[in-house]
Amino acid sequence: MIELSPVFDTTTRVPLYIQLYEYLKTEIINKNIAKGSKLPSIRALSKHLGISKNTVEGAYQQLLAEGYIESKPRVGFIVKELEEPLVPSLSETQQHSPVPPAEQSMRYDFRYGHIDTTHFPMKAWRKCMNEALEMEPEKILWYGERKGDFDLRREIKNYLYQARGILCSPEQIIIGSGIQQLTSLICQLFDSKTCAIAMENPSYDGIRSVFLNHHFQVLPISLEEDGLNIEELETSNANVVYVTPSHQLPLGMVLPIGKRQKLLKWAAKNSAWIIEDDYDSEFRYESKPIPALKALDMQNRVIYLGTFSKVLTPSIRVSYMVLPNCLLERFSQIFYNYNQPVSTIIQKTLYLFMKYGYFERHIRKMRHTYAKKQQTLITAIREYFGDNATVIGEKAGLHLLMNLKNYNNVDELVIKAEKAGIKVYSAAKYWFGKSGTPPSYVLLGFGGMNEKDIIDGVRLLKKVWLSNK
Incomplete structure (x- = not known):
C-alpha cells in the first residue's frame, strides 16, 4: 500500500473527507504520489486510517470530479497525469489572466452575461427611483425587512404565478444580492457533514464554488440529450441536487416533463431537496416560456432561485428565492441576526417598476430584441462556417455554444x-x-453586442480560425 499518513484535525469543522481530499490532492500535485499509481481501495484505506468507508469514498469522489484520479474497472483508482501546473507561477497567472491587459482594445466581445444597455428603460427607472426617494425616511433609510421589502416580494409573487406558474406567498420569498449569495444562505440550511450535493455535469462553475467553499461534497451527474441522467442521480448518495431545468447551463437543453416528474419523485422518496436555478427563463425563442419545475412541486421539495440580472440589469444586485414552508422556520432561526443586503431604495424602485407595468413591457421588448440578435448570430455562423461548425443550445437564453x-x-x-x-x-x-x-x-454570448458587430465578429472568426484549413 502507498504510504499515506494524513494528520486529521478533529477540532475543526472541516469534514474528514475534505481533509483527506486536500491531503491526497497535495500529495499528487507535489508528485509524492506518482502518475499511474494505484490508490488503496476504499475498504483498505478506511481500515488503514481508522475512518469510515464513506469518508474515503467522499474524498475519492472529489478527486475523480476534479480530474486528479480515474476509476478503472477491475483495477481501481489510478492517479492521472497532470498536463499543466495546477498552481501557476505569478508570470503564468498574469499571462493567462481572465482579464488580460489587451482586453480594453478588444473590438468584439462575445461575453456571456452582458446585456443590451441601449434598451434599458432609464427614463422609467429614474421616474420610479425619484418616487421611491419621496417615500417616508423610515421606508428607505434603514436596512429594511430581513427577507426583503414586502411590497417587492408581493410583486414577485404575482409575477411568478403569471409567468412561471408558481403559486407561493410573499412570506416564502427571500430577497438577496445575487444567486451566489442566496445559494450561500441555502448551504447554511443544510449540514455539510451529512449532505452531498449533486450537480449537472457540465454546470455553472460559480455555484459549484459556493458549494465547495461551504465544504459540501459535490457529485457530478452526467447529462443525456434531454438533460439530467435521473438513473445516475438515483444511484448516487446525493440528498440535494442543483439543476437548471428550463435552460441547462451551458448546453441549453430543456428538462422534459417526464424527467421533471422523476426528479420530483426522487426528492420526495429520499426526503431530498432540489435547487432550481431559473436564471434566464424569460428569454425563450421557439415557444412560450415553459412552467418552472417549482410549479409542479406538490411535496414542497424545490427551492427556487430567480434573478433580475439578465432580464433587467446585474448592477441593481437583486435576486430572490422561494423557500418551501417547512424551511422557513429554520431560515428564521439561523439568520435572525442578518440584515437585508439589498438597498431599500433599490428594492422600492424595483417594486414601483413592476407595479406600474414597466417590467412586463421591458421583458416583451427584450425578448424580441434578443431573439433577433440570436438569429443574427446563428445565421452568421452558418453562412461563414457552413459544415465546419455546429450550433448548440439555440432555443433560449443569451448565449450559444459553437462546436468547430x-x-x-x-x-x-x-x-x-x-x-x-x-x-x-x-x-x-x-x-x-x-x-x-x-x-x-x-x-458565444450575444446580449451586449449589436447585430452588425455580431456579423463582423463571426466573419473575422472564420478568417482567423479557418484560414489555414
Missing part, C-alpha cells in the same frame, strides 16, 4: 481570436475536471 469540427484545442481558438481583437470563451470551465470536456466548445 476537427479542432481539439479550444484554448488555441481563444488565443487566436484574442490576437485578432475578438474575445470568445472556452466552455471547459463548466465541466468537472478535464475528463469528458468537449475540446472545441466555444461559448
